[in-house]
Amino acid sequence: MATFWWCVLGLLTCGYFALAGYDYGVGMLLPGFESGERRRRQTLGALGPFFLANEVWLVAAVGLLFGAFPHLEEKVFAGAYVLVVTLLLGLTTFTASMQLRSRRPDARRGAWTAGIVGGALVTALSWGLFLGNLVLGLPLSPDGSPSGDVLALFSPYAALWGLGFVALFCWQGAAFLAVRGPAELTGRAVRLARAFSAPVFTFLVIATAWGVFALDGVRGFGAAVAGVAFAAFAVARLGLAARRYRVALVGSMVLSACPALLAGTLRFPAVLTAPGYALTAGQAATAPETFAVLAWFAPPALLVLLVVQWLTWRAHRRPVDQRSLLHF
Amino acid sequence: MNALPVARLQFATTTSFHFLFVLLTLGLVTLVAVMQTRWTLGGKPELLRMTRFWGRLYVINYALGIVTGIVMEFQFGLTWTGLSAFAGDVFGAPLAIETLVAFFLESTFLGLWIFGFGRLPRWLHLTLIWLVTLTAYASALFIMLANSFLQNPVGSHVEGGTLRLDDFGALFTNPALVASLPHVLGAALVTGGFFVVGVSAWHFLKRTTEVEFFRRSMRLGVVAALAGSIFVVNQGFAQFGELKTYQPDKLGMSVVGAPLGAMIGLGFLMFLCSIAGTVLLIRNWVTRARFLHYLMVAAIPLPFVAAILGWLVRELGRQPWLVWGKLRTADAIADVPAGQILFSFIAFSLLFAALAVADWVLLARVAKRGPDPAEAAAELPVLSGV
Numbered sequence: 001m002a003t004f005w006w007c008v009l010g011l012l013t014c015g016y017f018a019l020a021g022y023d024y025g026v027g028m029l030l031p032g033f034e035s036g037e038r039r040r041r042q043t044l045g046a047l048g049p050f051f052l053a054n055e056v057w058l059v060a061a062v063g064l065l066f067g068a069f070p071h072l073e074e075k076v077f078a079g080a081y082v083l084v085v086t087l088l089l090g091l092t093t094f095t096a097s098m099q100l101r102s103r104r105p106d107a108r109r110g111a112w113t114a115g116i117v118g119g120a121l122v123t124a125l126s127w128g129l130f131l132g133n134l135v136l137g138l139p140l141s142p143d144g145s146p147s148g149d150v151l152a153l154f155s156p157y158a159a160l161w162g163l164g165f166v167a168l169f170c171w172q173g174a175a176f177l178a179v180r181g182p183a184e185l186t187g188r189a190v191r192l193a194r195a196f197s198a199p200v201f202t203f204l205v206i207a208t209a210w211g212v213f214a215l216d217g218v219r220g221f222g223a224a225v226a227g228v229a230f231a232a233f234a235v236a237r238l239g240l241a242a243r244r245y246r247v248a249l250v251g252s253m254v255l256s257a258c259p260a261l262l263a264g265t266l267r268f269p270a271v272l273t274a275p276g277y278a279l280t281a282g283q284a285a286t287a288p289e290t291f292a293v294l295a296w297f298a299p300p301a302l303l304v305l306l307v308v309q310w311l312t313w314r315a316h317r318r319p320v321d322q323r324s325l326l327h328f
Numbered sequence: 329m330n331a332l333p334v335a336r337l338q339f340a341t342t343t344s345f346h347f348l349f350v351l352l353t354l355g356l357v358t359l360v361a362v363m364q365t366r367w368t369l370g371g372k373p374e375l376l377r378m379t380r381f382w383g384r385l386y387v388i389n390y391a392l393g394i395v396t397g398i399v400m401e402f403q404f405g406l407t408w409t410g411l412s413a414f415a416g417d418v419f420g421a422p423l424a425i426e427t428l429v430a431f432f433l434e435s436t437f438l439g440l441w442i443f444g445f446g447r448l449p450r451w452l453h454l455t456l457i458w459l460v461t462l463t464a465y466a467s468a469l470f471i472m473l474a475n476s477f478l479q480n481p482v483g484s485h486v487e488g489g490t491l492r493l494d495d496f497g498a499l500f501t502n503p504a505l506v507a508s509l510p511h512v513l514g515a516a517l518v519t520g521g522f523f524v525v526g527v528s529a530w531h532f533l534k535r536t537t538e539v540e541f542f543r544r545s546m547r548l549g550v551v552a553a554l555a556g557s558i559f560v561v562n563q564g565f566a567q568f569g570e571l572k573t574y575q576p577d578k579l580g581m582s583v584v585g586a587p588l589g590a591m592i593g594l595g596f597l598m599f600l601c602s603i604a605g606t607v608l609l610i611r612n613w614v615t616r617a618r619f620l621h622y623l624m625v626a627a628i629p630l631p632f633v634a635a636i637l638g639w640l641v642r643e644l645g646r647q648p649w650l651v652w653g654k655l656r657t658a659d660a661i662a663d664v665p666a667g668q669i670l671f672s673f674i675a676f677s678l679l680f681a682a683l684a685v686a687d688w689v690l691l692a693r694v695a696k697r698g699p700d701p702a703e704a705a706a707e708l709p710v711l712s713g714v
Binding site: 048049050051052053055056057058059060062063064065066067068070071073074075076077078081082084085088089091092093095096099100103104107141145146148150286287289290293294297298301302304305308309312316325327 | 384387388390391392394395396397398399401402404405406407409410411412413416417418419420421423424425426427428429431432433435436437438439440442443445446447492493494496662663664665668671672675676679680683686687690693694697
């Protein structure tokens with residue numbers, strides 16, 4: 001039972017990174033991509049129909065984490081306290097700035113633009129650091145309570161992940177703009193995506209090689225996820241080369257989901273580890289009666305959601321043009 | 329330094345911000361849905377412009393509802409880890425359902441509604457705004473259900489130091505929920521009504537040329553405020569009876585007295601205003617009484633103040649318990665150093681204050697600008713549907 005719900009949680013979490021990753025990427029690339037206000041609105045408008053839907057995958061994932069694995073939730077957020085706080089500060093700034101930036105036609109927008117760029121950057125860094133720590137093992141006290149040691153959260157390995165995530169999301173954002181951005185800017189988006197390929201590949205190689213030495217208690221899943229990551233990178237790179245930008249976008253989305261997949265499967269059934277401490281999925285899980293309640297609500301909601309979001313994608317799969325409704 | 333007061337203050341601040349935004353969200357979306365329904369049923373073009381104008385204000389307000397909600401959701405795991413450890417097996421379920429069934433779907437449907445303006449068939453687009461409304465109400469139901477469980481932990485028993493779920497259905501019939509949910513929903517409707525009436529009154533004071541537009545808006549707002557305030561007052565007093573069964577001493581507490589008195593006073597004041605407004609609907613007197621318009625603009629904040637007071641009564645009256653009679657607030661706080669909690673409290677409070685002020689200024693400016701002219705041609709690219 002716990003394994004099934006762990007997979008559902010994995011689906012939501014991976015879905016969040018696959019989708020919201022390009023939101024943050026487009027946010028960070030915004031000032032470098034196009035400076036004219038009209039084009040900038042079209043760039044943001046490319047995200048438009050997907051933005052709200054993408055961001056709430058996180059809300060759903062954390063809700064399910066609380067409902068299905070309350071004893072993991074209580075350990076993991078408090079254990080990485082400072083990183084979760086910076087993540088939320090970044091996320092709040094980014095989400096609010098996106099939604100409020102373009103609400104008045106005649107207003108100045110510099111502060112909101114700064115909020116989008118800065119918020120996206122802090123969000124990407126914090127996610128990288130957070131997941132890097134999860135993969136490495138959170139610095140907790142031996143009984144699983146927070147150690148309160150802030151500096152331990154910023155280990156070199158985690159810092160590598162923080163920077164890696166910035167490159168990864170930028171790369172994903174560029175791939176997204178190649179598909180959905182204004183048609184006349186596709187070339188620029190592709191050049192950006194090519195430019196970010198090298199840092200992303202470097203991150204992949206170093207994180208994997210370093211991980212082989214730095215991590216212990218790892219199961220075979222880790223190697224499999226690393227394999228998927230390299231394959232996804234290759235697919236995306238080939239997609240860019242062959243001008244099949246949708247293929248490139250899907251590849252980059254799969255790659256963005258890989259770190260979360262890795263953190264969830266690396267030591268399964270242990271789902272949270274620290275030096276001298278491990279929490280298994282069974283220990284983290286809620287009671288069987290509560291799972292039974294969740295089983296009534298979660299599958300229908302997820303089904304409706306996947307169908308509706310798929311239809312949204314179908315309806316807005318072409319690049320933004322003169323007729324597009326921008327909103328953001 | 330003691331972390332407990334900082335952590336409590338932080339949760340109270342986040343929740344207050346969240347409450348201020350979701351209250352207007354709930355009330356306003358209902359009114360927008362009614363406007364769009366009347367237009368779809370063959371109403372005048374004015375009704376479509378009303379849907380767009382009030383819908384635009386709704387979307388601006390919604391933005392901060394989301395972000396404060398996300399921070400609240402994380403805060404359980406950041407600071408109140410004892411709650412998950414003790415009651416997570418029961419309390420987690422309504423929160424998970426709220427995010428999956430309500431919040432997740434609400435945002436998806438709202439996105440479709442915003443981007444469906446003029447693109448989707450009329451009836452489908454109307455269905456979307458009602459789905460947004462229903463999922464918003466479902467959100468309120470599950471959050472109030474979770475809160476009511478903290479007030480009165482029914483349907484569960486303590487086993488081996490943690491709470492176990494016996495009967496999920498009992499959470500729906502919780503006496504702490506049955507009267508308070510309609511009370512809160514009524515308050516949301518009053519908030520939406522007062523907001524629409526107040527903004528319309530401002531335009532009448534400025535001698536707007538959009539007389540028909542704001543007359544219709546004001547009439548709808550007055551009716552909503554009346555319907556809502558009947559609910560609020562009625563269900564407010566109904567709670568006194570229910571309270572006796574699960575928290576008999578709550579209203580006798582000294583911290584509760586002042587906010588309770590002020591809330592009841594404000595409630596009756598708003599009820600009387602709504603009745604007066606309804607009487608003045610005869611021959612549209614309400615749109616011509618200029619001296620009343622000043623009062624209507626000034627009254628926009630009243631429902632917000634009353635709601636925060638009501639929330640203080642409910643939550644302060646629960647102390648020192650987090651889960652009534654079962655888990656003390658002091659025992660639920662995480663083992664995080666007080667300095668880190670203080671840092672996050674200051675950072676979030678400053679950020680929320682800045683964003684809230686920016687949001688309200690934006691709301692006021694867009695409200696003051698009024699609806700787009702009726703004959704405006706659609707510009708290309710199409711900047712926004714609402």
